[in-house]
Amino acid sequence: MLDELLARIEGRDFTIGIIGMGYVGLPLALTAVDRGFRVLGFDVDPDRVAQLNAGVSAIKHIPSASIAAAVSAGSFSATCDMNRLGEPDAILIAVPTPLDRHQDPDLSYVVKSTEAIARRLRAGQLVVLESTTWPGTTTEVMKPILEAGGLRAGKDFFLAFSPEREDPGNPKYSNAIIPKVVGADDPASRALACRLYDNLVAGTVPVSSSATAEAVKLTENIFRSVNIALVNELKLIYDAMGINVWEVIDAAKSKPFGYMAFYPGPGLGGHCIPIDPFYLSWKAREFEVPTRFIELAGLINNAMPQHVVHRLAEAIDKQSGRGLNGARVLIIGMAYKKNVDDMRESPSLRLTELIEARGAHTDYHDPHIPVIPRTREHAALAGRQSVALTPEVLASYDAVLIATDHDDVDWGHVVAHARLVVDTRNACAGIDTDKVVRA
Template identity: 55%
Template sequence: MNELRRKIENRAAHVGVIGQGYVGLPLALVFREAGFDVTGFDVDPKKVDAIACGESFIKHIGPERVAAAVKSGRYRATTDFDRLGTCDAILICVPTPLGRHREPDNSYIHSTVREIAKRLRRGQLIVLESTTYPGTTDEEVKPLLEATGLRCPNDFLLAFSPEREDPGRRDHTTRNIPKVVGGVESTSTDCAALLYGAAMEKVVPVSSSRVAESSKLLENVFRSVNIALVNELKMLFDRMDIDVWEVIEAAKSKPFGFMPFYPGPGLGGHCIPLDPFYLSWKAAEYGSWARFIELAGEINTRMPSYVLHRLQRALNEDGKPLKGSRILVLGLAYKANIDDDRESPSYEIIELLREADAHVEYCDPYFSEARKTRRHDLKMRSLPVTAEAFAAFDAVVVATAHDLFKDAALFEHVPLVLDTRNMVEPLFAGGRARPRIVKA
């Protein structure tokens, strides 16, 4: 392992990153920019071809970064997993979805580790970055690798380091977000921390891979529970005719003891809607039940249905039934100004509107066409961001607060706006005539 450490210190280690998506692509670029040779692995030939052409398929990652990395000759992408044998460090960034019954699906991790095991050699460092439940690295990944006859730490090293990507942010990036690292034993921790420290500003070593796995889950459980709290208060305050957004603004004026969270139409992204259930599932193995996690999941999961109910109520007040009404949903992305629609509640809202026999369309400048997901295949195309397009609908549902939607002129001729993001009312703060706005 001294040779591996020497390679890392001299930037001579060859880094392999499995998965070139929202986590793997920026990670590969950061290591290349730090002076390492990097190979990106992916099963999708379209991604590999795009990278070879210096193109970026993730909007917030500029194509100039990808092009510069490829032009250097020290970053390449491939579908050929036989090249794993040439890598000194292999970082795993593959999806960890939920099954139909909200059970963890680690099949992508297992299949990836089996591919690594076929090429595993002495002197390699393997790091799992995919979010999962405590014990995955030492209980599942390690035995698959040791089935080769090689042993950790004598022959190879193994660690977990949770990804902390937040797509679209400019203030916190892959390079400057502190990197938690925990090995299955101390040598693995030290070597993994050395690797990440060579490319990132701050590394936070912890005592074990289980602590590192748990830290990621705590981060996302914290957010899920607090978002569920404000979502529940939103529904309660609506009955009391109290604006939850104004309540939050008042509460956050307190300079201590309060952190603002905001309601919405449901949870999106790969982390918060999924990761907490990995911990609640694992808790059952120990005869425990994570009741906060389950309750938060129940509240957040039903938010799209609440949006539908609130829209139906608002239309009724205008003397219109939901059935047959023309409804425009603004935004497929799960948050503003990104081209990431993973687990977006907009898909669920559109499906519910279809089931209610409404005539539904969507508008999102980041998605000219709705992508097929694991659970949805809308087969829809986006309408243009124009006042004329918006005016043709009985109601517009604001699901995502893209900056391109923040033009009051777009809504001047819309009879009803159902705003789940508190975006539209501030646009009319100057006293000009405004549409009917209902917050949901």
């Protein structure tokens, strides 16, 4: 059976199903189509499914033309019907793995997806989890659910973990050119998953187990979290000394070895860095191993929005003597990073709430997010609309707070017409004016 499946992958007589048509699943689907595979996309949102089948993208950096071409060619279709999970030869799971209110892992989306697969699982299918999670999830959570019907992993069906490495909005690194780590607990599953991904991306990096692959993903993002926390703390120290941390970093990165540039900001955002470290610290409790370094990084990064609001209040008070109470503040950037329409875990949401809790009025401008969608933790902000950056609008606020440094914002225009600019991203570097305050 394994040899037949390997041959079918090479011959493109192989259908791939992907659960989750979001920032990870949709680019992966288009990559698979581009490599000659048939793809069936699963999503629980009927509006998104209808949009995709009409050839329309819901994600700004993914062109509708690519989706429309795949649909027109018959290579891609989307569905809400989980009864069709028996059709694909491989099912890749790319669903959210958020944290709950207590900062514990929420695997409900993974569990529901696995249960849906289990009800239709047939011999010969490959199931791969791509969602970030704690080491052991594939074996301890998914495998028992999938084997409950009598089929056995590694013998009757195949099970692996291959963490997503998508970087939304980064034109330099599309997922097709990024190697994929692949881990499985048996040689057959590892071989089949590696062969599939070898035909999708630049290459694979096989590891000895699914838990090892799960640990690789956490390690990648914990590395980023810790280093971002370090530069955030350095920013606080150097600000107190009157030293520009951005100038320090730019000079330090001229060293061709032993240094990697990370940059401070108003807080962490996105689906990985604010969340992934907590998955490992949660699992580490089971082994009674402390994760002090990881947790300290989380504390520093989570405190950055409060620091920004404190600096904002100081700057307004110094200029007008009024502080935040009753002030009008324009936040530029609602996306968690520049040049994308992705708001997941965006620090701008928290900044808005903190500023308004101090008695200020806030509006926002973001060329990529015309309206704030509903989110679980910030539902009260849903429906707010981006304002235009006209000279009159900019001049009407006590301060403009730069939270996201989108390339398509004219920062010279902003500084020229704003009364005060508080810059958390070094967007105004090179603009010589006393109006700009770093935060």
